[in-house]
Amino acid sequence: MKAKDIMEPVRDSLSTDTTLKETVNLMQVARRNESKVGVKGMIVLDDKGNLAGIVSIKDILKAIIPSYMSLMELGDFTWDGMLEEMARKVAGKEVKDIMTREVITVDEDIPLMGCADLVVKHNLQRIPVLNKDGKVIGIVYVRDLYYAIVKALLEKDGK
């Protein structure tokens, strides 16, 4: 099987000037597949519809944690309500300032082992899949790779 066989088609995306508050809302209402609503990561497209970046829950956490906390061990001294306070402070930040810009992508025809290799090497949750024109056509999720393994081990040969 290849990336295009297990990917979820892209239904919703963000633009670079979406604010953090809007992003959170969009991620709540984005469609995951036919039945489910709410995603933990979305791709960001520029004006021309090309991939500009990706925003995941972790990117949003990073945007909310003050930069000085990465420089010293201050976690023990934080106060109740600090996270919410900081979140409200940065609500107006735009996607282009919080997204991960260097996105690891795959071609639609890459075999699943290629995807699994990237997931483990770069600690990914999702990999955007590009078509021949370089446009995003879907996303391969870690869980779908895992289902492929489940299938291989638990289902009888040739089904």
Add this chain to the structure above:
Amino acid sequence: MTNEVATAAQPFVMDSTFWTATIIFILAYAIIVSEKIHKTIVALFGAALMLVLKILEQREAFHVEALGVDWNVIFLLISMMIIINLMRPTGFFEYIAIKSAKLGRGEPFRIMVIFAVVTAVLSAFLDNVTTVLLLAPVTLFIADALEVDAIPFLIAEALASNIGGTATLIGDPPNIMIASKAKLDFMSFIINLAPAIIVIMVAFLFVLKIIFGKKLKVKPELKQRVLEMDEREAIKDPLMLKKSLFVLAIVTLGFMFHGMMNYQPATIALFGAGLLLLLSGTHDPHRYLAEVEWPTIFFFMGLFIIIGGVVKVGLIEWMSLKVLAVTHGNMFGTSMLIMWFSAFASAFVDNIPYVATMNPLIIDMAHQVWPHLQGIKLLHNPELMPVWWSLALGACLGGNGTAIGASANVIIVGMSERAGKPISFIRFMAYGMPVMILTVILATIYVWLRYYVLKI
């Protein structure tokens, strides 16, 4: 001990080598000031040119003290950085910072004063950049907890670190370089500079009181956030902390007595770094060595070689003759000229290349004035001593003038920008320049009174 001070005194001619070296020197400094290319790259390439164009021989650049890399400076810096890198994970610096904030009882102005004093004291014994890197994050954190503007606190810390760093041999790179070239020991710096710095620090706190004493307000319920912090939670590795404090005590004692025991400061620091690495029991020294600020270290190395080139061809001698033409060999005039020129020069350009140039220039000048003296007799001539102290005071205190005057300022400005609280060049200068002028005036009075009136 052999002395190579005399090297600089050869007669010179303004031949093609002279001009080549001069052009490399001027271009390198101009590009460093313009910040178009990273200063470390400029210094290393300039140094390489000095060697490739045969202005300096490699042997001179690597092995001759008066012309090449000053390994005393290099190993002192590297060793102190290793000690700090080993100490950081213990949580000691978080402990000090949180403890300081609590001592301030959540009162913003009290916290500002305590942080300024702690910064000054730490800066006297650690590199200024290290000090602000350790204190500024906690300052931003405390300012968020109290919901006050962090910028006045950060600027106060940058200024305090430059003031405090002036007090000792290891406090600020210019002092390390001056000590090495002039063969001055740790205690001479304490005896000659610390009294001036204590006076200056008191005056600085008074200025803070006038500017911020009544301005900073905080809601009473927010003070509780700071008071509830338990600084003991910061300590992550008590055993390693004990080892670190033990080594730090040895290093401090070593610095105090290195002159008496005839050790160079770098020997003391290297012993401390080696001992703490050994005591830490680490099998992965790579981690602590990798965190050494190698770009700074290589910047120094490149710079020393570039300066060596212009010393060898006689540019520095020519410059020293020009200074003498202005001062007519009057050492009081020279002290004052050097202090004020150094202050304004250091406010706008990196004081490291500046002092690297001034050191051989002063030695050359001394050589012209007292041609019959050699070695320590020349370097420690009682009439020359106030000139060294004026250079240290001017170059270190001058760093406060602008946001780019000292590395500590650059770090503070960068960090507050990343935290979404940018400090403009003008805003920094509005505080920094008056403080610089005030502190240099006090330093001027100190030098005049101590060395030319009381003569002690």
